[in-house]
Amino acid sequence: MPAWENAVNAFRAEFNCDIYVTGSNSYMLSSEYATYLAGRYAEIKMLPLSFAEFLDFQDFEIQETEIPLGGIRKLIFDRNGRQYQSRELFDVYMGYGGMPGICDSELSEEKALIILEGIYSAAVLREILEREKRPGQQQITDPTLLRKIVAFLAGSIGSGISVSSIGKALTGSGLYKNTVTKGSPGVHIPPSRIPSAHTVQSYVRALLEAYLFYEIKRFDLKGKEYLRSPGKYYIADLGLRNCLVGFRDRDRGHALENVVYFELLRRGYDVAVGKADNAEIDFAAVRDGDRIYVQVTESMLGEDVRWRELAPLQGIRDNYAKIVLSLDPGLYSDYGGIKSLSIIDWLLGAVSPA
Incomplete structure (x- = not known):
């Protein structure tokens, strides 16, 4: 709706009220809109549901119940009084994610996938492909390339990724078909069919603006500065x-990282990948x-x-809290001041710190 910010300002001036404006991309409260509402709004970023x-x-x-050897154990019951293991419910959360609409699926995989496909289509088609209609934004004109980049980032969460590596991976995956030059034994790749770094960067930026992916930078713990080395990307919802x-x-460890990253954001932390020498x-x-x-x-059972x-963690010489989160923390909860904690208990607030 053109000039919606003028209507919001008019309501604010005429009525004694609070106005809540919702949207699913960062563009809405950026650029010129921020100047229209400057000093009069507070931005609240929402995330999908936490495990709790x-x-x-x-x-x-x-x-909660007390454990004979000390500590607290959390027991989980449904509305009919049936008891469930926290691990099996966590597996469901890891599979279906935390979109509130999943609650209408009755935890059926078929229904959950239908809901998730609808959310994805709305996020990509409405928020990103229609982005080209907004002034000052580079057009997103290749739906196939966009879907391939989304799939690549989704399959590479927790891995160091650069824009150039995305382009090379897409080319090597067969998205941009090689064609044999007539009369030549070699293989020729038409330059127009290879995504440029600038194009890939603009598509990735659109995905970040739509809050489908979040980028996390590397931080030099000794030099106290962010590094230029490739960062990592995490998807807003595992479902x-x-x-x-x-x-x-096969990459369950990275999926667990994804859950922990967003839980840290929910708890108000600024988060980076820590870099100390080669560690x-x-x-x-x-x-x-x-x-x-x-x-x-995933587990702390193996030596x-x-x-x-x-x-x-042992190489960091300060006194800040250091923890390892896993599904199987092992028999020992402390390794020279480093805590080994259950990720499920940590998510449910049964353990500290953080």
Whole structure:
């Protein structure tokens, strides 16, 4: 609707009221719109449901009970009083994601996929492909290229990705078909069929503006500055990812990272990938001057895995909290001051810090 901001300002001036304006992309409150409403609005960014909110939306009740050896265990019951294991409900959350509409699916995979496909189509077709109608925005004119970039990012969450690597991967995947030059034994790739770095960058930026993906930068913990090395991308909802690339377990560790990243955002942290010399920490998160270092892994049961996850944290010589989150934290909860915690308990607020 043209000049909607004028109507909002008129209502604000005429009535003693609060006005809530909702939208699903960052463009709405950017550029000239921000000047029309400057000083009169507060932006509240919403995320899909957390695991705890997911359980609440599904009418599950969480009850706490004391463990004989000390500590608290959370028991989960449905509306009929049936008890469920937190792990099996977490698997459902990992599969279907946290879009509130999933609550209408009755946790049926077929119904959930229909809902997720509808959300994806609305987000891509309405918010991104129609972006070309907005003045000052580069046109998104190739739906096929857009879908391929979405699928590539969705399948590569938690991995270091550069714009150039996306273009090369798409070319190598067969999106841009090689054609044999007549009379030549070699293979010729028409330049017009290879996406330029500028084109890929504009498409990725559109996906970020639509809040479908979030980018996380690398931060040098010693130099106290952000690095130019490739960052990582995480998708706003794992259900959408599974809808796009299928359900798979081979990169479950990165999927767990995705869940932890957004939980840290919900809890008010500024999050970066921590870099210290040659070691990398999954997340270095800062809130109100306090910092926490977080490693995420599927299990801490294997000795090699424990060494891999603990070594980067052991190399950090400050006194901020350091934790490893996993589905199987093992028998020991403390490794020289580094906490090994259940990711499910952490998500449900049963353990500290953060």
